Amino acid sequence: MELSQYLIYLTISIAASVSVGPSVILAASNGINFGRRKALSGVLGHVFAIFLLAIISATGVGALLLASPATFQIIKFIGIGYLVYVGVQIIRSKGSWAFQVNANNAPSKTSLFKKSFFIAISNPKAIIFFSSLFPQFLQPDHPLLPQFMILAGTSLLNAFGFTFAYVLVAYKFKERLLAGINKGWLPKLTGTAFLFFASALAINK
Structure with missing residues (x-):
């Protein structure tokens, strides 16, 4: 692969990783509410999902999914439903989504990993992107394998680096956001963002 080609891919990958989506919103919320270490588990769930989607796309399964409109729509609406579920859950959680003074009240690392994983894996846009x-x-x-490792590895590193960067920024400013968390408007804003992403995915053909 030419260096110039790789730099183009790197630029596209960075742009995709920096863009704010459901996974980024969830990662930032986890950083605010549950701390950096707990939020890291969610980031790893997000990255693992991207890794699986990259493999699906590279092996040709992604092309088969895209060639079947019915299958693609099923995946799409599963993703929409899960985004709505998470959004409503955050909005209705109220006090349980408040800033966690007692770490024992926070969700487990496994729970955060799974939630982030399912949000990322149920997004058919990623299949389109990689395919x-x-x-x-x-x-x-x-040889295709070394090329795939380079491209997929680049996307994974960017996904991890930039998503965790959002976690660190959110964690750093959590004290300033504490009033909003305790008053309930930040969970409502976060949950509404998930509903917005679900609506955008439903409208976009």
């Missing part, structure tokens, strides 16, 4: 992007940079006359 359309990989062929543009993979050279069929060269």
Whole structure:
């Protein structure tokens, strides 16, 4: 792979990782509410989901899913339903989503990992992203596995780095946000953001 091609892919990957989506919103919320170590588990769940989606796309399964409108719509609406579920859960949680003074009251690392994983894995946009992007940079006359490792590894590193950066920023400013958390408007704002993403995914064909 030419260096110039890789730099183009790197730029696209960074732009995708920086953009604010459900996984980023959840990661920032976890950082505010449950601290950096707990939030890290959620970030790892997000990254693991991206890894699986990259494999699905690279092995041709993604192309099969895209070729089947019915299957794609099923995946899409599963993702929409889960976003709505998480959004409503956050809005209705009220005090239980408040700033966790007692770490024992916080969700387990496994729970945060699973929630972030399911949000990322149920997003069909990622399949479209990788399925359309990989062929543009993979050279069929060269061994495919090393190329895939480079491209997928780049996306995974960016996903981890930038998502965890949102966690650190949110954690750093949690004291300033504490009033909003305790008054309940921050959970409502976070939950509403999830409902917005679900609506946008439903409207977008």
